Amino acid sequence: MTGRIAANDTGPAPAARLRGALGWNSVSWLVVIVLAAAWEGLARSGIVTAFMLPPLSVVLKTILHDAQTGDLFANLGLTLYRALAGFAIATAAGIVLGIAIARVGVVRWFFDPIISVGFPMPKIAFLPIVVLWFGFHDVSKIAMVVFDAAFPVLTATIAATHAVERELLWSARSMGASDRQILHEVVLPAALPEVLTGLQVALPIALIVCIVAEMKMGGVGLGGAMITASRFADSPGVFAGIVEIAVVGYLLIKGMTLLRRRLLAWHSESQAPATA
């Protein structure tokens, strides 16, 4: 960790360590089954009303029904499109700006205080301003995702670029590499693992910010569907949303882990025996 920005990074370290310690990276199916059974049992036992906690079987039936009518795929598709488009833009912008901040003095001077003030801010508070600027449609939701998801990418990229070993840069330069070559063949690959960690933090943020924005604005999308269900006191509909979001979130996180393993196939972390 170097630099003032890195010092403000609230990174994923403790949680990741815990998951590592417990083997939490692979959600055990047994746990899922036990919890599902506990949910069903609690809901059927009459301790809570069906309104407070509808049985899982009812919730799954609701999801199945939505899948048959096609609503599920319309909502899911739109939410994923917004979240992933925002995530992609945040990734590209965050990496480019992050490298510029780490390597160019003026850029660092300008953005360092902005990032260190912006990082701990609740960025979702800016949602109505983003709506004011970009309207009620996809663009504003995507813009909100970019604004929120760019921060972890940015701070990870800055820290990673700072941490590239001097020896690597010196050797490359002494062997006659140009600035461009150094960036492409030394800095980017060396920074990749930590940048990917930033992306792994940013992806769930992208999904949830998109869903919150949809909840606020309504309309098509997982968040919009949930808030509509909540307004009509349709509790199976609300819980269907929770299950859908949990599954989508889990799949996205899993996909990101697989992508990491693939991109870092050359890196020593992938050569180590798998613990998951």
Place this chain on the structure above:
Amino acid sequence: MRYLPLVLLALLWEAAARLGIVSAADLPPLSNVIVAWFGMIKSGELLTNGAASLYRAGAGLLLAIVIGGGLGVAMAWWRPVNAVLSPIVEALYPLPKSALIPVTALWLGFGDGSKILLIFLGCMIPVTIGAFNGARGCDRALIWSARSMGASRLRVLSDIVVPSALPEMLNGIRTALALSFVLLVSAELIVSREGFGYMIGFLGSAGAYDAMFAVVLTVAFLGFAADRSYQRLMSWMLLWRVA
């Protein structure tokens, strides 16, 4: 000096709005925003809504720290507790907590209760994980020496395990603090009749953009200031540690 770029940004904002580079409807001049802020302070709107928000965030966070911290230490200290609770923590951990906004609204309505529950549920996880990691990482040799010198198990828990868990738990609380602001504002934006988030949404739909910007900046500043003050507090609380 370090924050000069922020001053430049503020000047740029004022100039862009005054010179008509952007329309005043999209970006009211900063000076108007400041005037609106003082207006809302004088009328008391900002203070009553702010008090409602701070009460919700504070109550939720306090519950999360007490219960989450206790659970984390208990999970590390008693194996059966860990066996029962870790699947639940495991299941809750990856679920984005903001997704629970409609559920807490369904359960407890639009008032304080639903926000406190939401913030409590969301913030408990990082505190529990921090306390658990810290307590588990406690130096075994310390426990053995205390035991061999005749300390009771309870004494070991309070004098060794809890202090060892403190640094990691304080880190977890920092994550929880930031999360509490996010959850509070999200929930208030979506389902509420008072609070900062409600004000932002309400002023925005009423077209009172200078006031809306004032509240947004207030919330953003509070989030930033809370994090900075907490960092101070944290380093003060950890002064006893040998650096």
